[in-house]
Structure formats: structure tokens, C-alpha cells
Amino acid sequence: MRLTKMGCSAVLALMVALLGTTGVQAVSVPTTQAAVPAWQAYFKANSLGFPQIFRTHHPGPGWILARKSQLHLTPTQVTAEQKLAAGMVAAAQASVTRLQAAYAKYHADAAMASPVQETIIADVEAVGRAETRAGLAMVPYHLRAYALLTPEQKATFAELLASPAPP
Known part of the structure; x- marks a missing residue:
């Protein structure tokens, strides 16, 4: 399954919402390959x-x-x-x-x-x-x-x- 940029952003936003910003580093999600x-x-x-x-x-x-x-x-x-x-x-x-x-x-x-x-x-x-x-x-x-x-x-x-x- 491939995620769009918007879908990847939503996943990252969910991670930040669940975990807060403490300890969360920037994550680069590839958009041209299969989602990580x-x-x-x-x-x-x-x-x-x-x-x-x-x-x-x-x-x-x-x-x-x-x-x-x-x-x-x-x-x-x-x-x-x-x-x-x-x-x-x-x-x-x-x-x-x-x-x-x-x-x-x-x-x-x-x-x-x-x-x-x-x-x-x-x-x-x-x-x-x-x-x-x-x-x-x-x-x-x-x-x-x-x-x-x-x-x-x-x-x-x-x-x-x-x-x-x-x-």
C-alpha cells in the first residue's frame, strides 16, 4: 500500500499527537517508493x-x-x-x-x-x-x-x- 504525502503527514501528525513532541525526531517518509x-x-x-x-x-x-x-x-x-x-x-x-x-x-x-x-x-x-x-x-x-x-x-x-x- 502506498501512502500519499497527505497520508504520510497524517501518520506523522498522529504520532506526534500520541507521543507529544518530546523525543520525536523528524522522519523523512519516501513518496516515490513503497511506504516505510x-x-x-x-x-x-x-x-x-x-x-x-x-x-x-x-x-x-x-x-x-x-x-x-x-x-x-x-x-x-x-x-x-x-x-x-x-x-x-x-x-x-x-x-x-x-x-x-x-x-x-x-x-x-x-x-x-x-x-x-x-x-x-x-x-x-x-x-x-x-x-x-x-x-x-x-x-x-x-x-x-x-x-x-x-x-x-x-x-x-x-x-x-x-x-x-x-x-
Whole structure:
């Protein structure tokens, strides 16, 4: 299903309405490609800059699989990278679910007529831990994906990573 710009704006507005503006970063939603799944947009906005900071330097199994012919991956490597990609997606989705639950509890407790300070402190700390786990969710998969490559493939990986992205 493709979302229009208006539909994407509505989704983002809903996210801001539900979550408030605290901790919500700008999310770029592609308009010419298939819409980004909601969990993925949420992950990108709430994973301590993982996509912009870590993934930029250490792309993971999806990036490697998209370049399997250039990297000359073996069938065994392709299978291993596919398993890593599936595990990574499951870990990221689970981290988003935990973070959303932590925020929901915090919102509910904060909306009480007489919130208890200790509860609010515990809620904020839980949100922080959940966001930290979201920021870490994909790291092991990206590192394992790279570790599967041979020295020659790692050299090609570095060349591909350093080359300018096509338009």
C-alpha cells in the first residue's frame, strides 16, 4: 500500500499527537517508493540516531544482500545474511514494541490527577532503558553480517561504502 504525502503527514501528525513532541525526531517518509512500515519509521525516530550514526558506517545484512553480486557472496553466505536480516527485523520490532509500551505507561501515569513522583521517575527511566535497547537492537546483526565476509569481500565492502550513492 502506498501512502500519499497527505497520508504520510497524517501518520506523522498522529504520532506526534500520541507521543507529544518530546523525543520525536523528524522522519523523512519516501513518496516515490513503497511506504516505510510504521514500526520502521518509529524505530528510525527513536533509536538514538542508529540509522544516521552507526548504520552509515556499518551497514547491515540488508545492505550486504542488496550487493551480493558485487560482493560475490556464496550461497551459504546469502543464507546466513538472510537469517541475520530476519533476526534483526524481529529484534528491532520487539524493541519498538517495548519502547511504545514504556511510553504508554508513562503517558498514563503522567495523566493521573495526582501522579506519584517515584512512579513517574521509574517510568522515565524505563523509557530511557527501552530507547537505549532500541538503539542497540540492530548493532550485533550489523557486526555479524560484516564478520561473515572474507577479507576480499571486506575490501569490496569498503570500496562500495566509500563510493557515492547513486541518485
